Amino acid sequence: MSTPAPEDRKDTMVESAAGQPETPAAEAKRGPAIATRERRQGLINPSGETPYLVVEDLTVKFPTADGVVSAVNGLSYSVPLGRTLAIVGESGSGKSVSSMAVMGLHDRKRTRITGSIRLGGDEIVGLPENELMKVRGDAVAMVFQDPQSSLHPLYTVGNQITEAYRVHNKVSKDAAKKRALEMLDLVGIPNPQRRFSQYPHEFSGGMRQRAMIAMGLVNDPKLVIADEPTTALDVTVQAQILDLLNNLQKEFGSAIVLITHDLGVVAEMADDVLVMYAGRCVEYGTAEDVLARPRMPYTWGLLESIPTVSAATEKLRPIKGLPPSLLNLPTGCSFNPRCPYTDRVKGERCTTDLPELLPVDGAGAHTSRCHLHDKASIYEAEVAPRLG
Numbered sequence: 001m002s003t004p005a006p007e008d009r010k011d012t013m014v015e016s017a018a019g020q021p022e023t024p025a026a027e028a029k030r031g032p033a034i035a036t037r038e039r040r041q042g043l044i045n046p047s048g049e050t051p052y053l054v055v056e057d058l059t060v061k062f063p064t065a066d067g068v069v070s071a072v073n074g075l076s077y078s079v080p081l082g083r084t085l086a087i088v089g090e091s092g093s094g095k096s097v098s099s100m101a102v103m104g105l106h107d108r109k110r111t112r113i114t115g116s117i118r119l120g121g122d123e124i125v126g127l128p129e130n131e132l133m134k135v136r137g138d139a140v141a142m143v144f145q146d147p148q149s150s151l152h153p154l155y156t157v158g159n160q161i162t163e164a165y166r167v168h169n170k171v172s173k174d175a176a177k178k179r180a181l182e183m184l185d186l187v188g189i190p191n192p193q194r195r196f197s198q199y200p201h202e203f204s205g206g207m208r209q210r211a212m213i214a215m216g217l218v219n220d221p222k223l224v225i226a227d228e229p230t231t232a233l234d235v236t237v238q239a240q241i242l243d244l245l246n247n248l249q250k251e252f253g254s255a256i257v258l259i260t261h262d263l264g265v266v267a268e269m270a271d272d273v274l275v276m277y278a279g280r281c282v283e284y285g286t287a288e289d290v291l292a293r294p295r296m297p298y299t300w301g302l303l304e305s306i307p308t309v310s311a312a313t314e315k316l317r318p319i320k321g322l323p324p325s326l327l328n329l330p331t332g333c334s335f336n337p338r339c340p341y342t343d344r345v346k347g348e349r350c351t352t353d354l355p356e357l358l359p360v361d362g363a364g365a366h367t368s369r370c371h372l373h374d375k376a377s378i379y380e381a382e383v384a385p386r387l388g
């Protein structure tokens with residue numbers, strides 16, 4: 001997304017100063033132009049519900065010896081409580097880096113972060129470390145691909161969940177233990193009393209993942225960020241963990257940001273979908289819009305490169321080439337070196353102009369970043385038949 005003009009930004013800040021973007025009725029009163037701009041900036045969720053997490057124009061850069069790595073560029077999205085946003089994209093597209101920024105996990109000395117991240121209206125970009133730590137445990141929890149990175153090998157699982165609870169709640173050891181046992185039970189770990197005193201290495205991969213989810217959710221966080229939570233697990237356990245996250249969301253009503261490269265997981269879990277390419281959002285909308293009516297060649301490529309039941313006999317069509325270096329992005333659309341549709345765009349725009357993230361139907365919550373004029377007809381005539 002291009003950086004809004006200064007007067008635009010001021011205007012946006014005023015309207016969202018309380019961090020509470022308006023209801024659709026209020027939006028209608030203020031006029032469609034402003035509403036469309038706010039949608040583009042992620043301030044209004046595609047569902048129209050008031051978001052809990054609002055990420056606005058987030059940029060994350062790493063100065064390195066080889067130059068500045070632009071890992072995340074002008075990313076905006078929002079997630080209401082009880083809703084799941086899936087962030088999808090190939091490896092290296094900035095999914096984890098953007099989510100670590102929401103958790104405030106980047107090393108401040110080595111990272112340049114600009115933009116705004118608000119949780120329930122409170123800004124967290126620029127918060128001092130001690131305040132961030134409080135937010136991290138209280139309001140936000142992160143579930144990683146590899147439970148080893150969160151579970152300490154030398155402490156029992158029960159102890160770690162108990163301590164995670166006591167850091168944020170002034171309760172006795174017994175009360176905390178009771179809570180930890182409840183959580184182990186809730187995440188489907190059989191015989192919690194016995195499991196409580198075991199070490200992480202005594203758990204199977206799936207059980208460790210459950211234990212980490214128990215630890216993440218012990219403080220009843222409003223936002224859960226799950227970064228490839230099932231990638232390391234076999235398919236059956238993967239389905240169980242996704243079910244568990246779904247059920248816990250119903251119980252706790254939390255907002256979930258689910259990071260994955262697996263569109264099968266997206267179809268299963270997501271209410272909204274954001275497709276990332278080379279640090280930028282290239283398509284964003286409800287899962288139904290993005291999966292059933294995708295409007296960006298990169299999203300088409302992702303969909304065509306997954307095996308589906310109906311297309312099982314067809315050859316898969318992986319996206320040709322590799323994502324660009326984030327040290328030196330191509331000019332114009334970052335996808336242009338790999339895109340099979342550049343000759344359908346007049347002139348050289350694909351290689352000279354960065355497309356803006358715009359509503360696919362001229363208005364509305366489904367946005368994509370592509371210069372093609374006839375995205376809908378190309379999708380219907382050429383891409384959809386290949387998807388089967």
Ligand SMILES: Nc1ncnc2c1ncn2[C@@H]1O[C@H](COP(=O)(O)OP(=O)(O)O)[C@@H](O)[C@H]1O
Pocket residue numbers: 062064069071089090091092093094095096097098326
């Ligand atoms: N601390 C860092 N310093 C320099 N580059 C980094 C750092 N952390 C991540 N990157 C780069 O940022 C890009 C995005 O990474 P990441 O968000 O982890 O991708 P993914 O979408 O696979 O989660 C990658 O090119 C990665 O190499």
Ligand code: SF4
Pocket residue numbers: 296297298333334335336337339340341342345350355369370371372
């Ligand atoms: S802007 Fe051009 S290069 Fe980028 S996705 Fe659209 S057609 Fe392809």
Ligand SMILES: [Mg+2]
Pocket residue numbers: 095096097227
């Ligand atoms: Mg990642």
